[in-house]
Amino acid sequence: MAISPPRERLWWKQPIHRVELIWILVAFLWGIVMFGMMVYWHAFGKHNLSNETYKVAPNEYYAKTEAMVSKYTVREEKGIPVVHPPPGSDVYLMARVWAWYPSLEFEQGQTYRLHLSSIDLQHGFSLQPMNINIQVHPGYEHVLTVTADQAREYSIICNEFCGFGHHTMVGKLYVVAK
């Protein structure tokens, strides 16, 4: 039994049953397929998380965000500026307790370099209802190249716990038809 020492002293010399061998082989090959899928998707898939990251001091990131806000703000909503940057440009989204700053407006079908960073704690960028989720760290500036392919209103939820006001941290991203 499994709770007593093996009856056969030389258990490692016992043959393995064919059914077990086949299952091990099938499971092993499935593992290789799953590994292959991740590599394949990097080569041929269109949805891979960017590796472009820079170290950044929180005050530097704050300054870059403010520069963009002062240049491209088109309106305000509940005191939060909505920024409409030109397609293809660098867009800075700043996370802090407990807001995403500023709100963004993209043009449908256009590609943007979206920068993510935090100036205080860790936050979680969760774009709804699309459900893309990316961790946001203070001190690291993550640059994604995204193409907004559907015109509608998106919300950015924070999905990393960031203190007692965490559940109030909601931002907006609008995609407008051109």
Added chain:
Amino acid sequence: MATAAETFRICPTTGLKIHLSAQTLIKANAVAAVVFLLFGGLLGLSVALTRWPAVHILPANWFYLALTAHGFNVLLCWIIFFEVAILYFASAVLLNSRLAAPRAAWVAFALMVIGAVMTNVVVLQGDSSVMFTSYPPLRAQPGFYLGLILFAVGALTAVGCFFGTLVIAKEEKTYEGSVPLVTFGAITAAIIAVFTLASGAIILIPTFLWSVGLVSNIDPLMYKLVWWAMGHSSQQINVSAHVAVWYAIAAMTLGAKPISEKVSRTAFLLYILFLQLASAHHLLVEPGLSSEWKVFNTSYAMYLAVLGSMIHGMTVPGAVETAQRERGYTKGLFEWLRKAPWGNPAFAGFFLSLVLFGFLGGISGVVMGTEQINLLMHNTLYAPGHFHATVVAGTTLAFMAITYLVVPLIFQKEIMFPRMAQWQPYIFAIGIAGISVFMMGAGTLGVPRRHWDITFSDALLHYDYPPAAYLMLALNGLSAIAAALGGAMYIINVVASVSFGKSVKGAVRQAQPATPLPAAVVGQYGSVAHVRIPGTVVLVTVFLVSFVLYYFVNWKYLSEVWPMR
């Protein structure tokens, strides 16, 4: 050397020689485990009821406090105390040996209790609601980290006593040949525990120093990398321990033997050798790490640790099927399963744990741990949905199941309410399966984890989740009530039996197969001639097909989001 003062008793059921010091330590650790399960379980219920928007019982700060304490008490305290009990059982009891350094084992116990109480007290004070993961720059009070460190040092000491016992048993020749498979599984768990607890110390000590002001900065990315070497690897301890428990229960209730010692032991070995750099699964959508690093470390190119679990997924039910067929249940594909002792809570709990762990926990874990697919799930409720299937439906249910054997064998008390024990695994399993499925469902709809209010009633800007998300959270709340009921049935029964139960005289009935195996086949295993497991082949085929379908469905979902690079 064993001295005359070392006292033993002979177990009338198994004939094993039980060291009384080891027995007392097993009792102490098991009792502590159950106390923390009670506390942590109640916190979990309050969390689930708060997530249910129509009920929403806790205010925000209490919710985050309860969630922090829930994770700590059940994931760390309940499970590790119980695992220490399993380590002592798998070494001293199964090997007929005395326990090494019982005094050190008591020091370990004391350190773990002090650490657990300290962290709990600090969390309950209210200004250390940093979640179990305590990601910096979020900062807890120093006592939070200090309690964790003391707990880890205690657990490491207990692991040391386990290894010492193995050495003593070998030297004093208390067993012949190789250690039993269950002990082998426990050794796997203990080796992984050393790596895990060391990682915990490496990250928590500087974080403690940071919290008292002696270190100026903890890099949040570095913290996560090292912290998860503890956080995720420790789940591999649980897997090793509960797989060992599966083999133990199958052996004790049915006389089941592994089909092949070689295959089962190799599968355990795979856990140690290919315990992926487990942090990688938690850092898949993190900045600053390359895709190559993520892809390689999440799989080591071959998924060999997953292979280990898939092997056990066949060999454990295969061992049950073999034992049942030898007993004469040979009709059709599944007579062996239909005629299994479903009324024995140890067996029922074990088999439910096996099925739920594989289908819910295993598949969702590998899918979520795929680099690109993680974008759809990271930090959503999908993550807790997954790990409730592994840690609760898998580990906790298996530990509950073996308790029904531990109480008569080690505590030498009869189970006080046998009918309640019969129903308990089913109720708990239904509840926990619901929790897992509905949290995963809500996560698929984008509902975040660790979030007090998805109606965003206090927020400046709003987002309306689809009605299905609300339904999922309501069903999650109902499932949590069922699971809490199952948990209460377990705790009440165990506490009552241990405190007021009738003492066991003679052999224990639950721990013995209803029909004994024919004498001729006992002891013959690993022999090709005797293995016929068509039912198990069907089960694992269904498993693989579900796995493949679910895996590719998620790639399909991924292909529908915004193009990004």
